[in-house]
Amino acid sequence: MxxxxxxxxxxxxxxxxxxxxxxxxxxxxxxxxxxxxxxxxxxxxxxxxxxxxxxxxxxxxxRLFDYVKAKSGMRQILWGLFKKVAIADSCAAFVDPIFADYTNFSSIGLILGAVFFAIQIYCDFSGYSDIAIGVSKLLGIDLMQNFSFPYFSRDIAEFWRRWHISLSTWFRDYVYIPLGGSKVSKILQLRNIFVIFLVSGFWHGANWTFVFWGFLHALCYIPLIFLKRNRKNLDVIAQNKIFPNFVEVIQVFRMFVIVTFAWVFFRANNIQEGFGYLEHMFKNMFFDNSFLNKVGLETENLYVVTFFIIVMFVFEWFNRAYSFGLYNMPKNKISRYVLYLFLCLTIIQYLSGKNEFIYFQF
Incomplete structure (x- = not known):
């Protein structure tokens, strides 16, 4: 141990x-x-x-008690708990049985399992980070932002600037740059990128699935380096606009699909199982809702977790230029407290204590 x-x-x-x-x-x-x-x-x-x-x-x-900082901390704790308890744990109820017995599910079930795992691991880990940062604010301590809405990214380079920021910047400063970073020949730069992503995968555990997950991200990252497009999307998506344009929508969708496929190997017990999952996803191309019976859940469960996911993405979209989803709140006091009440009651309703944080194992 x-x-x-x-x-x-x-x-x-x-x-x-x-x-x-x-x-x-x-x-x-x-x-x-x-x-x-x-x-x-x-x-x-x-x-x-x-x-x-x-x-x-x-x-x-x-340090002195700061009411404004503490208020922000309480909102961030609330948001982190909502993502973990209401969304991540609800997604786990679908993900666990689907990945455990993927050969008996149709395409719709396997697609749902992969997408829900992508949502689960994000809400689980970023939810913990929100709670940790919020608690620290109560103590007058500012921790670094660890997630910056990575599923709004337009390419893999932007994704890694927004996902697990504390780890990716650690590898950048203490591994990538000492190896020469981008100020070396293309061959050595290629080596450095593979080293970073493979080490990042190995950091998650002594399993080839994590290394392969890192390898897949490296393969997606390298073309951006050679095309000199790895620092293209530095600004927040749809900056100063309410909605993204058509090209940005396609870019975000493409990025989410790529990341979701890579997550399949991260979640699988071994690489063969990961490939088997993807094979069955395209092999059994028929759509039905029988997978709900197989996972022991009702249609209402699917509707509820989907509603929670939509709520989360809506709030995070309108706060995408800030540090967390509840950074800016409705100015109307009644609307604000109705939202607080909804989040609190949802957390209480779904708080079961059965699912620990995924990143506790890493």
Whole structure:
């Protein structure tokens, strides 16, 4: 058995040691402050992976209660709980039986299983990050943003700038750049990209499925490097507009499909099972709703979780330029408190305690 949160605090202590070695950070003289940084409880078990240069000064300096920051923290905790309890755990009720017995499901069931897993892992992990960041705000601590609405990305480079930001920037600063980054020949740059994505996959566990998942992302990323399009989409999608244009819609849809296919291998027990899942997805091209009976759920369950997903994406779309889905709230007090009540009652209704956070295992 491994200690709780080992991959997260290992990376934090590594970044501390490397930054001190590079003279980017003065070593702390307080053992208490150092171990508070290493084992800061809100983000210990699943991140975000914090840098000492950001967190240590906040721990060392005196903090006063900030009502505005605390209010924002409470809203972020509420939003994280909604994503985890109402959406991620509801999706898991479909995903687990479908992946466990994929050979007996038709295309519609397998497509639903893949899409719901993509939603599940996002809501599960970003939900935890929202809770950790929100709790930290109550303590007067600002943690880095770990997710920036990655499913609104238009290409794989933008996706990785928005997904698990603390991990991707850690690999960028401590692995990719020391290897030469993009300031080397194309061959070495190609090597560096593969190293980053394969190591990222291996970080998730000693299973070839994670490595293959990283390999697939590398294959999608490399063409952008050679075409010099990896930094094309730096601004938020549909900036200063309510809706995206047609091209952006196609780009986001294409990106979601690619990421969802890669997630199949991340979720599968082995690579052969991942390919088998995709084979059956295209092999049994008939559509029916019998999969609901096989997973032991009713049509109403599908409607409800779909409604929750739509609610989440609507709020995150209108807050896509900010740090979380409830950053900007309705100005009307009645509308605001009706929304709070809806979220609280939904969380209470679906709170079962059966599903732990997926990233607890990494």
């Amino acid at each position: 491994l200690p709780v949160g080992i991959s997260f605090y290992t990376f934090q202590t590594l970044s501390y040691s490397i930054d001190v070695y590079r003279n980017k950070l003065e070593p702390t003289k307080s053992m208490l402050n150092f171990f508070t940084y290493v084992a800061f409880f809100p983000q210990l078990v699943a991140g975000p992976i914090e840098r000492a240069i950001n967190l240590l000064p906040q721990i060392e300096n005196k």
